[in-house]
Amino acid sequence: MKQWIIGGLLAASGMMAAGLVTGSRYEGEREEHGKRFGFSLQDVAPVQNARYTEECGSCHFAYQPGLLPAASWHKLMGTLADHFGENAELDADTAAQLRRYLEANAADRVYAGRSRGIANSLRGMAPLRVTETPYFRRQHEEIPQRAVQGNPDVGSFSRCAACHTRAGEGVYNEHTVRIPGWAGRGD
Amino acid sequence: MKPFVLVTALLAATASPVLQAETVTEVQNRYRTGGAGPFHFERGERLWNSRQFQERRCSDCHGADLKQPGMHRRTRQPIEPMAPSVAQHRYTDPAKVEKWLLRNCKWTWGRACTAQEKGDLLEYLKRL
Numbered sequence: 001m002k003q004w005i006i007g008g009l010l011a012a013s014g015m016m017a018a019g020l021v022t023g024s025r026y027e028g029e030r031e032e033h034g035k036r037f038g039f040s041l042q043d044v045a046p047v048q049n050a051r052y053t054e055e056c057g058s059c060h061f062a063y064q065p066g067l068l069p070a071a072s073w074h075k076l077m078g079t080l081a082d083h084f085g086e087n088a089e090l091d092a093d094t095a096a097q098l099r100r101y102l103e104a105n106a107a108d109r110v111y112a113g114r115s116r117g118i119a120n121s122l123r124g125m126a127p128l129r130v131t132e133t134p135y136f137r138r139q140h141e142e143i144p145q146r147a148v149q150g151n152p153d154v155g156s157f158s159r160c161a162a163c164h165t166r167a168g169e170g171v172y173n174e175h176t177v178r179i180p181g182w183a184g185r186g187d
Numbered sequence: 188m189k190p191f192v193l194v195t196a197l198l199a200a201t202a203s204p205v206l207q208a209e210t211v212t213e214v215q216n217r218y219r220t221g222g223a224g225p226f227h228f229e230r231g232e233r234l235w236n237s238r239q240f241q242e243r244r245c246s247d248c249h250g251a252d253l254k255q256p257g258m259h260r261r262t263r264q265p266i267e268p269m270a271p272s273v274a275q276h277r278y279t280d281p282a283k284v285e286k287w288l289l290r291n292c293k294w295t296w297g298r299a300c301t302a303q304e305k306g307d308l309l310e311y312l313k314r315l
Contacts, residue, residue, distance in 0.1 A: 057264075058264070058266075059259055059262055059264055060259070060262040060264050061262070061264070081293075085261075086261070086294055087290045087291075087293040087294045088290065089286075089289060089290055089293075090286070091282075155263060156262075159262065159263060
């Protein structure tokens with residue numbers, strides 16, 4: 001009987017220790033969990049603004065607002081006449097409406113899933129490109145240049161949907177990655 | 188009730204080409220009010236193919252065949268065909284037509300187009 005109780009206590013403390021470890025690796029666990037079950041605990045909220053899709057998605061992938069912090073969106077929406085070398089001017093009303101949408105749903109406002117990872121990685125920075133966030137760089141550091149810039153089917157890291165087959169839904173996990181014209185898996 | 192539904196369906200089916208023509212006419216009339224016109228197909232076509240700034244021209248992104256989709260040359264985002272005969276819905280909102288003429292003149296030629304140029308471009312495009 002006594003042995004059984006000691007055994008039970010040991011088992012319980014073992015479980016508690018395991019719990020502590022899991023807790024400290026919460027982010028990693030969540031990611032693993034998402035991967036295993038094919039859903040997207042760590043991903044970003046999909047775009048839910050038809051105006052945004054229309055105005056911004058006609059020229060490029062409609063980046064989810066949760067991919068950049070509010071300060072980045074603010075800057076970006078103030079410089080549309082020179083939008084990475086392109087003219088992307090909008091009338092004042094539309095621009096104001098989209099700015100409100102982007103800022104309200106920015107990475108540091110929704111603070112969930114990958115948005116939280118992005119917001120946490122910034123440390124005060126407000127880059128204009130998603131590809132310049134430390135989080136993005138970390139996630140893509142193992143992708144060779146020749147799979148992206150040197151790959152005529154991809155060309156640039158800014159074309160999320162070229163490789164992330166469910167990017168439009170805000171799903172970015174590794175299992176949904178297919179790099180076109182590139183043998184092997186996304187990682 | 189049934190005739191009403193039928194009429195509505197008929198209207199919806201025919202609205203696009205009518206709306207398209209009305210939209211382009213509305214925009215061109217606005218330019219006319221400002222003193223521009225008359226507008227010419229040939230002049231529009233020449234403008235479409237001209238390189239006035241950094242060797243850029245419209246077909247860089249819209250492609251050579253305007254009944255086929257184009258592709259944004261930097262982002263590689265597909266662009267719907269420009270010819271109203273295959274993409275009427277692109278010409279059903281005057282504000283949208285104006286927005287693209289503003290943006291794309293500036294990108295392609297480094298400046299805003301004049302009302303005359305925009306009217307000519309539309310005269311060319313609307314007949315494709």
